[in-house]
Structure formats: C-alpha cells, structure tokens
Amino acid sequence: xxxxxxxxxxxxxxxxxxxxxxxxxxxxxxxxxxxxxxxxxxxxxxxxxxxxxxxxxxxxxxxxxxxxxxxxxxxxxxxxxxxxxxxxxxxxxxxxxxxxxxxxxxxxxxxxxxxxxxxxxxxxxxxxxxxxxxxxxxxxxxxxxxxxxxxxxxxxxxxxxxxxxxxxxxxxxxxxxxxxxxxxxxxxxxxxxxxxxxxxxxxxxxxxxxxxxxxxxxxxxxxxxxxxxxxxxxxxxxxxxxxxxxxxxxxxxxxxxxxxxxxxxxxxxxxxxxxxxxxxxxxxxxxxxxxxxxxxxxxxxxxxxxxxxxxxxxxxxxxxxxxx
Amino acid sequence: xxxxxxxxxxxxxxxxxxxxxxxxxxxxxxxxxxxxxxxxxxxxxxxxxxxxxxxxxxxxxxxxxxxxxxxxxxxxxxxxxxxxxxxxxxxxxxxxxxxxxxxxxxxxxxxxxxxxxxxxxxxxxxxxxxxxxxxxxxxxxxxxxxxxxxxxxxxxxxxxxxxxxxxxxxxxxxxxxxxxxxxxxxxxxxxxxxxxxxxxxxxxxxxxxxxxxxxxxxxxxxxxxxxxxxxxxxx
Numbered sequence: 001x002x003x004x005x006x007x008x009x010x011x012x013x014x015x016x017x018x019x020x021x022x023x024x025x026x027x028x029x030x031x032x033x034x035x036x037x038x039x040x041x042x043x044x045x046x047x048x049x050x051x052x053x054x055x056x057x058x059x060x061x062x063x064x065x066x067x068x069x070x071x072x073x074x075x076x077x078x079x080x081x082x083x084x085x086x087x088x089x090x091x092x093x094x095x096x097x098x099x100x101x102x103x104x105x106x107x108x109x110x111x112x113x114x115x116x117x118x119x120x121x122x123x124x125x126x127x128x129x130x131x132x133x134x135x136x137x138x139x140x141x142x143x144x145x146x147x148x149x150x151x152x153x154x155x156x157x158x159x160x161x162x163x164x165x166x167x168x169x170x171x172x173x174x175x176x177x178x179x180x181x182x183x184x185x186x187x188x189x190x191x192x193x194x195x196x197x198x199x200x201x202x203x204x205x206x207x208x209x210x211x212x213x214x215x216x217x218x219x220x221x222x223x224x225x226x227x228x229x230x231x232x233x234x235x236x237x238x239x240x241x242x243x244x245x246x247x248x249x250x251x252x253x254x255x256x257x258x259x260x261x262x263x264x265x266x267x268x269x270x271x272x273x274x275x276x277x278x279x280x281x282x283x284x285x286x287x288x289x290x291x292x293x294x295x296x297x298x299x300x301x302x303x304x305x306x307x308x309x310x311x312x313x314x315x316x317x318x319x320x321x322x323x324x
Numbered sequence: 325x326x327x328x329x330x331x332x333x334x335x336x337x338x339x340x341x342x343x344x345x346x347x348x349x350x351x352x353x354x355x356x357x358x359x360x361x362x363x364x365x366x367x368x369x370x371x372x373x374x375x376x377x378x379x380x381x382x383x384x385x386x387x388x389x390x391x392x393x394x395x396x397x398x399x400x401x402x403x404x405x406x407x408x409x410x411x412x413x414x415x416x417x418x419x420x421x422x423x424x425x426x427x428x429x430x431x432x433x434x435x436x437x438x439x440x441x442x443x444x445x446x447x448x449x450x451x452x453x454x455x456x457x458x459x460x461x462x463x464x465x466x467x468x469x470x471x472x473x474x475x476x477x478x479x480x481x482x483x484x485x486x487x488x489x490x491x492x493x494x495x496x497x498x499x500x501x502x503x504x505x506x507x508x509x510x511x512x513x514x515x516x517x518x519x520x521x522x523x524x525x526x527x528x529x530x531x532x533x534x535x536x537x538x539x540x541x542x543x544x545x546x547x548x549x550x551x552x553x554x555x556x557x558x559x
Binding site for chain 1: 326327328330331334335338339399400401402403404405406407408409410411557558559
C-alpha cells in the first residue's frame with residue numbers, strides 16, 4: 001500500500017532523513033516512533049507531498065507522490081502535528097470545505113454525518129471552531145483526514161494535548177479505522193503505540209533502527225529475560241542457589257519485606273528459559289516462593305537502548321537537526 | 325480550486341476586512357469623483373478621477389491581499405492545502421481571483437458615479453470603458469504583487485507594508501525622473517511606471533502595450549508565488 005525506498009531529505013547540509021525504506025501493507029496500523037527531531041514529521045511530510053524528497057521514492061497505492069502528486073494525495077488523509085483548522089469557520093462549514101477541496105464524490109450529507117458520528121463531533125457540528133476545546137479541535141482535525149474515505153490515513157501525534165479519556169477514545173478510534181484503512185501513526189508516546197499498532201518502526205537521527213511486529217519487538221531487543229522473584233527463607237542462601245542454576249547470567253537482592261521474604265532480580269542468558277529450573281531449585285530446597293514475575297523489557301527500555309546506540313557516521317556531523 | 329476560491333471569498337466577509345475595503349473604496353472613490361470631476365467643473369473629464377484611484381490602490385489593495393497566504397501560514401492551514409489534491413497553480417490562482425473578485429466587484433459598484441455624468445454632461449463612453457479596463461488590469465497587477473508578498477511572510481502587517489512599498493515603486497518610478505540626469509535610466513523608469521502608462525488611457529488612448537505590461541506583471545508575480553511554494557517544497 002505504502003512503499004518507501006531509500007528516502008533522503010537534506011535541508012542544506014543537514015540530513016533530516018538519511019535513507020529510510022519500509023513498506024506498509026493494506027489494513028495495517030503502523031506506529032512511527034522516535035525522539036524529537038528524529039525525522040518522523042519530515043518523513044510524513046514527504047509521504048504526503050508537503051515536502052519533496054532529496055532522493056528516493058515514495059509510492060502510495062502504486063502512485064509515485066512526486067510523479068503524480070494530485071492522484072497520490074487523493075489516497076491520503078493527513079492530520080498534521082497541528083490540526084489545520086480555519087478557526088473562523090463552523091465545523092459544518094469546515095468539513096464541507098474539505099469535502100469540496102478533496103473533490104469528493106460520495107454523498108455529501110451522509111458521508112459527513114458518518115464521519116461526525118465516528119469521531120463524535122455531532123454535537124458541536126454547528127459551532128465555530130475557535131470556541132471548541134483542544135480535544136474537539138483535535139477530533140475535527142481527525143474528521144478532516146477522514147473526509148473522502150482515503151485508503152491511507154496518516155496521523156502525526158494525534159493525541160498530543162488530550163486528556164486521558166480522550167486519548168483512550170482516539171486510540172480506540174484509530175483501532176477501528178485500522179479495519180478499513182491503512183494507518184500510519186507517529187508519536188513519541190510509547191504505550192500508545194503498543195496499544196494500537198500492529199507494527200512499530202523506530203527511527204532515530206533520520207534512520208530506521210527497528211521495524212518489527214509489536215508482539216515481537218520485546219524479544220528482538222531483550223534476548224535475555226528478566227524475572228522478579230519473591231522467596232521466603234535465608235536471603236544469602238537463596239541468592240547462591242539462584243546463581244548456581246545454569247542459564248542465570250545475573251542475580252541480585254532488590255529488597256526484603258516484613259513477611260520474611262526477599263525479592264530477587266534474576267537475568268537469564270540470552271535465549272535460555274530458566275523459569276522451570278529456577279522454580280525447582282528454590283522449591284527443592286524447601287523455601288517457599290510467593291512471587292514470580294516476568295519483567296520482559298518494556299518499550300521504554302527498548303526505545304532508549306535503540307535510540308542511544310552510537311552511530312558514528314551519522315551522529316557526529318550534525319549538531320542540530322530540524323524538528324523531524 | 326473552486327473550494328479554495330469560495331472559502332477565501334467568504335472569509336473576507338467573516339472578518340471585517342472585506343466590509344472595510346468595500347466601504348472605504350466606495351466612500352473614497354465617491355469623494356474623489358465629486359472633487360475631481362463634479363466640483364472641478366471640467367465638463368465630463370474623468371482623467372484626474374482615474375489617476376487618483378491609482379493612488380488609492382496603493383493603500384487599499386494590500387488590505388485585500390495581506391492575509392491570503394500569511395494567514396494560512398500562521399494558522400498552519402497551509403499544510404492542508406499543500407497536501408490536498410490541488411495543484412499549486414490552482415491554489416495560487418484561487419486566492420488571486422478571490423481577492424480580485426472583491427476588488428472588481430467593488431469597482432463595478434463604484435461605476436454608479438458615472439451615471440451622474442450621463443445625466444448632466446456628455447462623457448466619452450469609450451474613454452470610460454478603456455480606462456476601466458486598464459484600471460481593472462492595474463488592480464490585477466497590484467493584487468498579484470500582494471499575493472506574492474503574502475506568500476513570503478506569516479505576518480499580515482509586514483505583508484501589507486511591503487506590498488505598499490512595492491506597488492508604490494511600480495506606480496511612481498516616473499516621479500523620480502526629475503532627479504535623474506541619465507536619459508537611459510529615465511527611460512527605464514518611465515517604462516516600468518504603471519502610472520506613466522496609465523495616463524494614456526485617462527486621456528483617451530487605448531494603449532495595447534500597457535495592457536500587455538499590466539497583464540505580464542500579474543502573471544509574473546503569480547508565477548513567482550508558485551515558485552516560492554515549489555522552492556519551499558524542494559529546499
């Protein structure tokens with residue numbers, strides 16, 4: 001559906017996007033993740049035809065965005081970082097304007113009503129956008145992207161500035177959209193991606209550093225498994241027993257509680273499942289295990305580890321990269 | 325493209341700027357007409373009237389154009405237009421014609437002034453018509469300059485002031501003549517001057533060269549505006 005090949009964007013001698021390639025299949029929800037200035041917005045701008053690429057090709061549904069921009073743009077609904085709203089218009093006028101702007105052929109009344117129901121703005125339909133709250137404005141922005149029922153929907157940080165309830169609503173909305181649309185979602189809020197996306201692409205300093213299915217992404221970066229144990233018994237002996245289990249790479253005491261129990265952090269060697277052996281080692285010595293928790297690296301750890309990796313050829317040259 | 329035109333046209337009358345333009349234009353042109361034609365007692369001569377209108381354009385037309393792109397940039401709606409299935413040319417043309425519609429419409433209304441001439445004198449219809457055509461083209465050139473300058477900044481005030489300066493330059497270069505010795509420079513200044521060329525019309529001569537010149541300025545600046553956006557995309 002979306003195919004990006006070796007996309008490069010230079011602003012003068014600053015490299016904002018340094019040759020990234022990925023594909024997004026139809027009906028997929030892809031999370032585009034990266035620290036500020038990583039090149040997320042720049043990539044999206046190139047994908048939507050707002051900026052041109054210095055090198056490389058972006059095709060949407062087989063249409064090259066530079067060769068046939070008008071046809072390609074028809075396939076895309078885009079919510080930029082700042083929702084592009086005409087504050088002096090009412091929601092109704094605004095959506096009708098978008099409808100005309102995109103030269104839609106769907107039934108106007110019906111289509112706009114459906115969109116308003118989907119993003120829940122029916123009750124503010126006749127109000128002037130200037131008077132709407134941030135959450136409603138954001139939703140009008142989303143509604144704008146949905147007009148014309150585009151095949152591809154691109155959201156740039158859609159939940160910024162919303163309250164927790166609204167964030168959950170928007171996330172659910174995006175999930176729903178994923179059933180009929182291909183969605184790209186850029187954000188630096190990690191739980192959001194985990195909650196919504198089928199696949200995660202992490203970008204840093206203009207390069208893709210990870211491109212994995214959401215459920216696989218933990219394993220990719222944490223070959224070793226981390227466990228938290230709570231055991232009743234003499235702490236020192238237990239620690240020694242844990243360390244003697246084959247496959248344990250590291251173990252330490254991380255605390256004790258009044259129940260005469262001690263908490264241990266245990267890290268396995270990469271690719272070894274030590275859970276059974278660990279349990280048996282404790283129980284066979286007559287100690288009681290009252291807690292056993294797998295700590296699987298969370299997205300934050302992954303994010304930090306991936307983003308902090310030194311990249312000698314890219315990192316040093318540029319001091320400041322334009323907000324990406 | 326038509327959607328942008330329609331929205332732009334409406335926005336003039338959502339904010340006060342459209343009303344202000346129409347009201348001020350009609351009032352000032354009426355006053356000029358009374359003073360320069362009716363009270364001057366020069367029978368039906370409209371030469372001074374048309375020349376004075378040009379002076380008014382210098383201030384009035386930037387009012388129409390200052391917001392066109394500057395406002396979009398400030399409100400971040402520019403991105404919407406540039407990622408919509410509309411060509412750059414279409415976008416620029418839509419905005420130009422929206423401003424032009426207001427201007428030309430107001431001018432046509434101000435033609436009521438001429439009724440007085442027909443009632444009490446014998447105006448030369450050909451001169452009125454020729455001058456009107458030229459005036460509408462000069463207006464187009466000024467608006468086109470304004471469109472271009474508005475695309476360069478996100479501050480409406482700067483857009484308006486810069487437009488005034490540029491239009492002033494185009495209008496008035498011939499006024500510098502008396503300070504310049506070089507005949508070559510003088511002829512260049514005369515050639516550029518919108519004002520100098522316009523005087524032909526006011527005195528009854530339909531100058532095709534001038535028509536082409538005005539239209540060229542309009543096209544040139546609209547083209548430059550498109551280039552501004554293309555350049556931004558490619559830079």
